Amino acid sequence: MYVLGIHGTFGRADHDAAAVLIHDDRIVAAAEEERFVRYKHAVGLMPDYAIRYVLREAGISMREVDVIAFPRATWLDFAPRFEAYLWYQFGHAPDIEYVDHHLAHAASAYLISGFDESLVVTADQAGDGICAAVFRAAAGKLTPVETVPFPDSIGLYAAAMTQYLGYRSSHDEYKVMGLAAHGTPYPHQSLMTLDAGLPHLNTALLHREVFHRHPLFHTDQLPMIASDTLPGFPARRLPGASLHAEHANVAATAQAVIETAVHALVERHRQPGDTHLCVAGGVMENSVAVGKLLTHAGFTDIYPAPACGDAGTALGAALVVAAAHGHRPARLENTQLGPAFTESDIDTVLRDCAITSTVTDDPADSAAELLTQGQIVAWFQGRMEYGPRALGARSLLADPSTVAMRERVNRIKRREEFRPFGPSVLAEHVHELFGRTDIRAPFMSFTLPTADRDPIIAATHVDGTSRPQTVPAGPGVYRRLIERFHACTGVPAVLNTSLNSGWEPIIADPAQALAFFFSCPADALVIGSRIITKRDGRR
Structure with a gap:
C-alpha cells in the first residue's frame, strides 16, 4: 500500500511544504519543497517538486498511490482545490484522507519512535484551531487527552517575542534561543502566564489582526505586539539595529517562559512510571527546552520528531493512514530520505x-x-x-x-x-x-x-x-x-x-x-x- 503524505497550501500564510511516501511499513522518500525551489520554508506553496521526487524515487506514478494523507481537518474550502490541483499537476487524484493537524504532529514522533507506550506532547502556533495537544500512546494507537485552543499559543508567544527583538517571526525563533544564553530574564513579564499548568496568552497586548491569522504577520509587515514597548521591557528592537545587553535579557525572558510553559504542560499529564516522551510541533524545535525535559524531568528516553515543524505533518499524516491499515515503521534514526546523486x-x-x-x-x-x-x-x-x-x-x-x-x-x-x-x-x-x-x-x-x-x-x-x-x-x-x-x-x-x-x-x-x-x-x-x-x- 502506497500512502502519500502532503503538506502545503495555495497562497495562504502557511509554511513548510513537504511530501512523504510510505510503502506498507517503510518510509520510501521524504523531502521539503524549500530545497528544490530555494525559498526558505516554501511559504504559501504546494510541494510540486517534492511530490515528483518521492514518486520518482519509488518508480511509481500518482495512479499507483492508494491514499493521499493531508494534515488539516478543518480547511473546508481546500478539498475541491486540492483535488483539482492533483488532476492538473499529476493527471490523477487518489482517495484523500484529512488528518487532524496535531494528531499528524504526534504521529510524526510516536509512530516512528519504536516505543510501545509513551506520553506525547505537541505544541506550535496553531493548526486546526489548536495550539498544543497531549496524547497517551500505546500499542501503536494515539489517544487524545487534552488540547489547548487558539490563541493560548506558546508558538504564537515565541513568534511575537522573536519579532519584538527585530527578527523574522516564524523563521528566526532559534536566534532568540541562542541569544537567550547571553542574558538574564526580567523578573516579570505579562504576555504569557500559566493557569493550572496551561498557557494563557494576554491577547490585550497583541494586534487584533493576529487573531485573523493575517498573512502580513508572516512577512513581518505588521507588528504582532500592539505596543512598541511591553510593560517592564525595553522598547522593541528594529530589524538590523544594534544588539545590546537588554535585548539578550528579553531573549532570556522569552526562553524562560517557553521552557516553563512546555514543562508545565508535560508535568500536568505525566504519570508515575512514565519513562518515554515524544514531542513534535514547531515549539519543540526549541532544543534547549526539550533538553531540559530530559535532564530535569527524568524521562529515560525522549524522541523528538525528525521534522518538528509543519513539514513533519506530511510524514505524520501518512503514518496515521498507514497505521489504520496495520502498518507501522520501525524506529527511525536516519533521515537521509531525499535525493541522491551518482x-x-x-x-x-x-x-x-x-x-x-x-x-x-x-x-x-x-x-x-x-x-x-x-x-x-x-x-x-x-x-x-x-x-x-x-x-x-x-x-x-x-x-x-x-x-x-x-x-x-x-x-x-x-x-x-x-x-x-x-x-x-x-x-x-x-x-x-x-x-x-x-x-x-x-x-x-x-x-x-x-x-x-x-x-x-x-x-x-x-x-x-x-x-x-x-x-x-x-x-x-x-x-x-x-x-x-x-x-x-x-x-x-x-x-x-x-x-x-x-x-x-x-x-x-x-x-x-x-x-x-x-x-x-x-x-x-x-x-x-x-x-x-x-x-x-x-x-
Whole structure:
C-alpha cells in the first residue's frame, strides 16, 4: 500500500511544504519543497517538486498511490482545490484522507519512535484551531487527552517575542534561543502566564489582526505586539539595529517562559512510571527546552520528531493512514530520505562548470585528514536529509576542539556570532563529553550540559551546553569520517552545521554545492568521490 503524505497550501500564510511516501511499513522518500525551489520554508506553496521526487524515487506514478494523507481537518474550502490541483499537476487524484493537524504532529514522533507506550506532547502556533495537544500512546494507537485552543499559543508567544527583538517571526525563533544564553530574564513579564499548568496568552497586548491569522504577520509587515514597548521591557528592537545587553535579557525572558510553559504542560499529564516522551510541533524545535525535559524531568528516553515543524505533518499524516491499515515503521534514526546523486551526475556538473577535482578512494579518510589539518570541509554525500538539520549528508564540518573554528564557520555561514554550533559524536563516546550513557540524539534535537567541553569547545555554547548528534556504529561514510578523525586527534566528534548560508535552504544538489563552495571561504568540498579545493577551481 502506497500512502502519500502532503503538506502545503495555495497562497495562504502557511509554511513548510513537504511530501512523504510510505510503502506498507517503510518510509520510501521524504523531502521539503524549500530545497528544490530555494525559498526558505516554501511559504504559501504546494510541494510540486517534492511530490515528483518521492514518486520518482519509488518508480511509481500518482495512479499507483492508494491514499493521499493531508494534515488539516478543518480547511473546508481546500478539498475541491486540492483535488483539482492533483488532476492538473499529476493527471490523477487518489482517495484523500484529512488528518487532524496535531494528531499528524504526534504521529510524526510516536509512530516512528519504536516505543510501545509513551506520553506525547505537541505544541506550535496553531493548526486546526489548536495550539498544543497531549496524547497517551500505546500499542501503536494515539489517544487524545487534552488540547489547548487558539490563541493560548506558546508558538504564537515565541513568534511575537522573536519579532519584538527585530527578527523574522516564524523563521528566526532559534536566534532568540541562542541569544537567550547571553542574558538574564526580567523578573516579570505579562504576555504569557500559566493557569493550572496551561498557557494563557494576554491577547490585550497583541494586534487584533493576529487573531485573523493575517498573512502580513508572516512577512513581518505588521507588528504582532500592539505596543512598541511591553510593560517592564525595553522598547522593541528594529530589524538590523544594534544588539545590546537588554535585548539578550528579553531573549532570556522569552526562553524562560517557553521552557516553563512546555514543562508545565508535560508535568500536568505525566504519570508515575512514565519513562518515554515524544514531542513534535514547531515549539519543540526549541532544543534547549526539550533538553531540559530530559535532564530535569527524568524521562529515560525522549524522541523528538525528525521534522518538528509543519513539514513533519506530511510524514505524520501518512503514518496515521498507514497505521489504520496495520502498518507501522520501525524506529527511525536516519533521515537521509531525499535525493541522491551518482558519480556520473557529479562529474557532469563539474564538467559543465569547468571545475577540476581530485578523485579519492575513501572520501571519509580524505575529509578527516583535511579536518586534522585545520581545514573546513563542505561535505556532500548520499541522500539528502529530511528535516531542519544537516546530519552528515549535506554538512559543513570542522575541528570542534579549536575556538577559532567557531569564528571561521560563522563567517562562512554569514550568521550571528552569538549562535552556537553542535557536534556529531560517536555514540559510544557520548559519556566522555556529556557524562551520560543513555543519550540517543540522532536528529540533533536537544541541548545538554557538557561534562568535558575542551574537545568540543567550538561546539559548546556560552552557557556550557551543546546540541549533539549521536552517530551509532555502522557502515556509513559519515560514521567512518568521525572514526578516522577520532583516531587521528583523540576527539570523538566533529563540528557539524548545515551546508548553506544566510537565509538559504540546505543545499540539495551538486550545482548548488559548487555555487556555495565558490562563494564562501570554506577550504574544500568533498562531493561523492571528488575533492575540490580553491586551488583547483576552474580549468
